[in-house]
Amino acid sequence: MEFNNKFGSKRLENTTDHITPITPNFTTYTQDFINVCLNNIGNLTLMVWGSNSEKKNNDPVEKINLFDSDFYSHKEIRDTLIARKIWGEQEIKERQARICKFIAQHWNLV
Structure with a gap:
């Protein structure tokens, strides 16, 4: 095996x-946070299952x-967390x- 995977594949x-x-x-x-921010694209990222579970x-x-x-999105999140020491409504809306x-710029939607 190339690695020891404690959670399996x-x-x-x-x-x-x-x-x-x-x-x-x-x-x-708050109910407002749940409605506006919780499932907002700014609060979502791709992650491997093991890290998500951790x-x-x-x-x-x-x-x-x-x-x-190495993911740009993770570096962006990490930098925000380090700088602001919070992940809340403002950080989600900014992201x-x-x-x-x-998306608009790279898929010519502007």
């Missing part, structure tokens, strides 16, 4: 991850190391705007 499968979790163990979301329902600030990868701008 599923650990390396891709998933869509909520940066701030659906059911957090560190806060209670995050559990913890505050993303406590799991910054799981965003230490959503950057993603939408990128």
Whole structure:
């Protein structure tokens, strides 16, 4: 074996991850946050199943190391978490705007 995989092959499968979790163990979301931010593209990222599972329902600030990868999106999230020490509504909306701008520019939607 090339690596020791404690979760089996599923650990390396891709998933869509909520940066701030659906059911957090560190806060209670307002209904507005749930409606506007929780499933917003700014709060979602691609992640391998094993890393997603390791995050559990913890505050993303406590799991910054799981965003230490070669993916540009992970670096962007990591840098924001390090700089601001929070992942909330403002960070989600700002990331959503950057993603939408990128899509519009690169797929000639502007």
